Amino acid sequence: MATTRRATAPDLPFMVHVLRYAIGGVAGPLSVEDCRTNPAIAHYIDGWTPDQIGMICLVDDSPVGxxxxxxxxxxxxGYGFVAPGIPELMIAVSAQQRGQGHGGFLxxxxxxxxxxxxxxxxxLSVEAExxxxxxxxxxxxxVDVSSNADRLTMLRVDGNPVVSPSR
Known part of the structure; x- marks a missing residue:
């Protein structure tokens, strides 16, 4: 059975590990070095502190997402930037734990x-495929608020869907 807890500073290496999957998408994970040295990716980890919202999903007390x-x-x-003051979500589950509902639970x-x-x-930003x-x-x-190449930018407001602008 999966559980979640707040992320802490010692979770940062694991967060980098799953960031590799989130950014790599369907093409496969990036390297840790790419995540740390590419400024467009590194800012998802750099500057994150435990007083910001973060969650770790655990199965049998081991982090999976x-x-x-x-x-x-x-x-x-970020890739899913909408406006100043609206935070962007990063989420990923380890490859061997996908398809078991952990992502939705997390x-x-x-x-x-x-x-x-x-x-x-x-x-957030997600590959359309x-x-x-x-x-x-x-x-x-x-809901989708924009698309760029093969990525969607999505937004959630007040826990309720927003009306998508007409295209």
Whole structure:
């Protein structure tokens, strides 16, 4: 049975590990070095502290997934940047643990924590062809707000879906 807990500073190496999968997407994981040296990726970890919202999913007391928020500025936006003040979600589950519901459980735990801390909006970026992830985010109330090449930017506001702008 899976459980979740708040992420702490000692979880950062594991968060980098799963970040490799989140950013690599369906093509496969990036290297730890890529995650640490590419500024467009490193800012998802650099500057994260335990006072920010982050959750670790555990199975048999071993971490299998992580989800956390980063509030990045407009002059250094993330892939899922929507507007200043709207944090971006990073989430991934280790490859061998996927398809078992851990991602949805982890996402629900993180969104519950957002509600407890009055975080009203959350954005994210996901590969459009990652159908299981896109479906999970839509079930959680995220809607598409833009697309760029093969990626979707999605947004969830107040725990309720927002109306997608017409295209």
């Amino acid at each position: 992580a989800a956390w928020l980063r509030n990045l500025p407009a002059d250094d936006p 996402l629900a735990s993180l969104l519950d924590e957002c509600t407890r801390h009055d975080v009203r909006s959350v954005s 990652n159908e299981p992830a896109v479906a999970m985010f839509r079930r959680a109330g995220f």
